[in-house]
Amino acid sequence: MFDDPRRLYFFFDFISHNAWLAWNRVPALAQRHGLLLEPVPVLFAGLLNAHGQKGPAEVPAKNQWMIWNVLRKARQLGIPLAPPHSHPFNPLLPLRLACCGQPGEQRLKLIDALFRAAWAESRPVSDTEALRAVLAETGLDADTWLSEAASGPVKDRLRDNTEAAVAAGIFGVPAMLAQDPAGKAELFWGFDDLEYMDLFLQGRDPLGHREDHAAWLQVRPSAQRPR
Structure with a gap:
């Protein structure tokens, strides 16, 4: 599929502040390598459930660290960042809007507006009326998009995206999948992996040949925590 x-x-998933940071950088990266950017909305909670993980916001110490980490990166890069209206919030409706089968440019424009509303404007993107306003401000017909977002096929599309992402090895957001000049596919996770994806797409992956690191794949746990 990918x-x-x-x-x-x-x-x-719009719930991720690191996804917002990455969204500000990944279009230019794709263009630089002559690639078409394909946004894939997925439900982060579905990824967490599939892999038996907790979200960062569910671990207080990690959540506090991530706030400063994300603020630091946003400040350094000049990316607007404001406290979200609430967090974690329910991202289902904005994700379903991002799954609508409207023309590509309109969809990209809406994804950008939804990310911006959540992370630069502190708007309650779980709320239908707030989303109606975002759609109108983006020049889109709110009734058409909201009606499609509530349809069975769009709900199925988000579910299918999430299941296909899990099958492809995706465990968190933001995540990126691409192929290097030699046709080798690779998964990159998190905003901080963008620089390594850039090198990979140039054919300059610091890892070199995977065969040189095969011993790492043979490591097995000698102890495990009870679940």
Whole structure:
């Protein structure tokens, strides 16, 4: 499903501030490498459930660290960042809007507006009326998009995206899948992995040949925590 060498697949959930940071950088990166950016909305909670994980916001110490980490990166890069209206919030409706089968440019424009509303404007993007306002401000017909977002096929599309992402090894957001000049596919996770994806797409992956690191794949746990 995610094997088109002409595309850079960007897996995201609006609930992630790091996804917002990455969204500000990944379009230019895709363009630089002559790739089509393919945004893939997924439900982060579904990824967490599939892999038996907790979200960062569910671990107080990690949540506090991530706030400063994300603020630091946003400040350094000049990316607008404001406290969200609430967090974690329910991202289902904005994700379903991002799954609508409207023309590509309109969809990209809406994804950008939804990210901006959540992370630069502190708006309650779980709220239908707030989303109606975002759609109108973006020049889109709110009734048309909200009606499609509530339809069975769009709900199925978000579920299918999430299940396909899990099958492809995606465990968090933002995540990116792409192929290097030699046709080798690789998964990159998190905003901080963008620089390594850039090198990979140039054919300059610091790892070199995977065969040189095969011993790492043979490591097995000698102890495990009870669940």
